[in-house]
Amino acid sequence: MRISEGVEWAAHCCLLLDWMGTGEPVSTARLAAGYGLPAAYLNKQLQPLVKAGILTSTAGKKGGFRLAKPLADITLMDVLTAIEGPDEAFQCAEIRRHGVWADEPASVFRAPCAIDTAMRSAELEWRRALAAQTLAAVQANAELQAPGLRTQVQEWYARPRQ
């Protein structure tokens, strides 16, 4: 039960794309350089974000990734779902139906598994909290801790490419 590091990478890259502010696409190589990540693997991680409609990609020279919508319209839940997929973390295998209970009529199991219900309700709380956090809010908190971050990012990336 460990969330893929791709989630962290994706969230950081979204913030970075917004800070850079240029409407132009940013290549994987430049994004990866920002956080010292392996470029090819970062590319692989960002692909599902494109399919999820969070980013748009452009091929060819001067190509790269762009935000498909403002950060205010992207939640942490969106990023997580894009990377990890839509399935819930707790997957009830309905083991109660097997073994000794195998011969019971199906009607006995009309009522949902109590353990599944409890686990799902807890997980729902988590997803609700994730959905309540937009990337814009996260970014605002980051800038609150480190004022002038946007300017710094833009200056760093304005330097001639290495």
Next chain:
Amino acid sequence: MRISEGVEWAAHCCLLLDWMGTGEPVSTARLAAGYGLPAAYLNKQLQPLVKAGILTSTAGKKGGFRLAKPLADITLMDVLTAIEGPDEAFQCAEIRRHGVWADEPASVFRAPCAIDTAMRSAELEWRRALAAQTLAAVQANAELQAPGLRTQVQEWYARPRQ
């Protein structure tokens, strides 16, 4: 990001142990038969519950597992932590410190990573919800849906062993 099936197995077995009600230990084989699970693997899954103080184990003939405390004192959080370990699902790798920011003084990173903070707060909601659910409450819900469940379990297990 998928929770091990051992969590489901463990929770079911705890409820089962309580329903059986005998103060005597129940062997892995009998527990496994209840839900059609592979006995050896179930044994492996229950071991961390012993270390976590949820179950107690007895070796030798007539040995097996027993509940170490009443279901009211065991939460879903306890079961999850026992199986999955104490680590959080989201592990911040602090990638913000690498790449372009590698040369920044450490003082810049005194403030926590905003993404990490947001993810942790959401995960905390989840764990809070899990900790609020005792196995006793889950069991009560199960019996509410299927009255007489405890009696049925005891009758099934009172049958001569196969």
Next chain:
DNA sequence: GTTAATTTACTCGGATATCTAATGTCCGAGTCTAATCGG
């Protein structure tokens, strides 16, 4: 008949395979730029 010693059957616990999924790497199709060529 009672008690002590021994055998026996059964238990958990951990060491050992197998398999799935996450991680990491690589190359090709496509595209935009820019240089080249022709008018």
Next chain:
DNA sequence: CCGATTAGACTCGGACATTAGATATCCGAGTAAATTAAC
């Protein structure tokens, strides 16, 4: 000089290894019961 063409460089996207973790299996140390033997 201007426009069309062509070559080139760079991009993402997905196919292909590698590694870590979950899943599954097996055997041994240890224990308690049951049997046996001695008194």
